[in-house]
Amino acid sequence: MTNKSNVQQQEKNSAIVSKWLPWVVILLLVAVTSVLWQPISVLLSGGNETQLASSMRPLGVWAPVAFFALSIVQIVGAPIPGYPVQFLGGALFGLLWGGVYSVFGVVAGGVLAAWLARQLGRPFIERHVEPDQLEKYEKLAKLEKTWLWVIILLLPVGDFPYFIAGLSRVPLRTLALATLLSRGPFTFLVAWVGASSIQAPPWVFIALIVAVLALVALGYIFRVPLTNFFDTHILHRLE
Numbered sequence: 468m469t470n471k472s473n474v475q476q477q478e479k480n481s482a483i484v485s486k487w488l489p490w491v492v493i494l495l496l497v498a499v500t501s502v503l504w505q506p507i508s509v510l511l512s513g514g515n516e517t518q519l520a521s522s523m524r525p526l527g528v529w530a531p532v533a534f535f536a537l538s539i540v541q542i543v544g545a546p547i548p549g550y551p552v553q554f555l556g557g558a559l560f561g562l563l564w565g566g567v568y569s570v571f572g573v574v575a576g577g578v579l580a581a582w583l584a585r586q587l588g589r590p591f592i593e594r595h596v597e598p599d600q601l602e603k604y605e606k607l608a609k610l611e612k613t614w615l616w617v618i619i620l621l622l623p624v625g626d627f628p629y630f631i632a633g634l635s636r637v638p639l640r641t642l643a644l645a646t647l648l649s650r651g652p653f654t655f656l657v658a659w660v661g662a663s664s665i666q667a668p669p670w671v672f673i674a675l676i677v678a679v680l681a682l683v684a685l686g687y688i689f690r691v692p693l694t695n696f697f698d699t700h701i702l703h704r705l706e
Contacts, residue, residue, distance in 0.1 A: 477586075477587055477588035477589075477590060477591075478588070478590045480586070480587050481587040481588060481590035481591040481594070482590070484583070484587055484591065485591065485594050488543075488544050489544065491544070492540055492543075492544040495536055495537075495540050496537070496540065498533070498536075499533045499534070499536055499537045499540075502526060502529050502530065502532075502533040503526075503530065503533050503534065503559070505522040505526075506519055506522040506523050506526070506530070506559055507555075507559075508522075509522045510555075510558055510559075510664075510665075515665070516665050519558075519559070519665060523559065530559065530560075531560065531564070531568055534555070534556055534559065534560070534568055534572070535568055535571070535572050535575070537552055537555075537572070538552055538553075538556070538568070538569060538571075538572020538573060538575070538576055539572055539575050539576040539579060540576075541572075541576065542573065542576030542577060542579075542580055542626050542629065543576055543579055543580050543583065549573065549626075549654075550657050552569070552572075553565075553569040553573075553654050553657040553658050553661065554657055554658070554660060554661035554664075555661060556568050556569040556572075556658050556661060557569070557657065557658030557659060557660060557661025557662040557663075557664075558661040558662065558664050558665055559661075560662075561662050562655075562658060562659050562662040565658040565661060565662055566654065566655040566658040566659065569654045569655070569657070569658045570647065570650075570651045570654050570655060573646060573650055573651075573654055574643050574646045574647055574651075576626075576629075577620075577626070577629040577632075577642060577643070577646045578629075578639050578642060578643050578646070580595075580626065580629035580630050580632075580633070581629050581630065581632040581633045581639060581642055582633070582639060583633065584629075584630045584631075584632070584633020584634065585633040585634075586633075589634070591630075591633075592630045592631065592633060592634065595627065595630045596627045596630050596631065597627075600624075600627055601631070604627075604628070604631055605631060605634060607619060607628065607631050607632070607634075607635065608631065608632075608634035608635040608636075609635065610635060610637065611635065611636060611637045611638075611641065612641075613641050613644055613645050613648075614645075616628075616632070616637065616641065616642060616645035616646075616649075617645045617648050617649045618649075619645075619649075620645055620646055620649035620650055621649045621650075629642070629646075
């Protein structure tokens with residue numbers, strides 16, 4: 468009876484969160500846009516570093532707070548690819564802080580997605596993960612080792628593993644470390660490209676953009692053999 472009551476409560480809570488989450492996301496996106504609108508306008512108009520710095524200075528701590536919120540929302544509740552957000556971070560804050568804010572935003576967003584899934588249960592996960600993906604990969608819930616989650620998060624499969632992690636008993640600190648190790652380096656790379664859009668000559672910027680797009684394209688092209696390798700060498704061991 469207790470388990471049944473818990474499931475019913477999770478379904479109720481999941482329905483409430485799923486109903487209000489899109490509105491929360493919209494409000495956060497509006498707030499983030501309003502905070503960062505001036506520096507983004509400078510970027511879009513091709514402004515230089517001095518103009519960008521002048522537009523960022525009045526924002527103070529609110530600029531990184533707004534960007535950090537955007538990084539989290541991008542994973543948890545908005546269908547926004549991560550690369551443009553990380554590119555924006557590098558352009559606004561430079562390589563070091565843009566990379567730091569982007570990486571910790573990704574880590575925080577992934578951990579929050581897993582925590583929400585863990586609190587709200589399968590009904591919430593089903594609203595964020597395609598049925599065929601959930602059916603295929605819910606075995607990941609048996610995995611608790613950090614290196615296995617590093618491999619999972621290296622695969623070009625999007626953000627749904629964070630939600631599936633909510634079904635598991637993997638400690639959230641383990642998931643955070645796996646996210647840092649797997650997605651941190653490429654996140655810094657994208658932030659570097661964003662920073663170079665302000666600091667570097669045009670040809671360097673174009674070369675970096677091409678390099679990043681090539682890496683993304685390679686990940687997309689080889690996503691099937693990569694996931695097949697994962698299915699063969701890891702998933703089958705869980706059966």
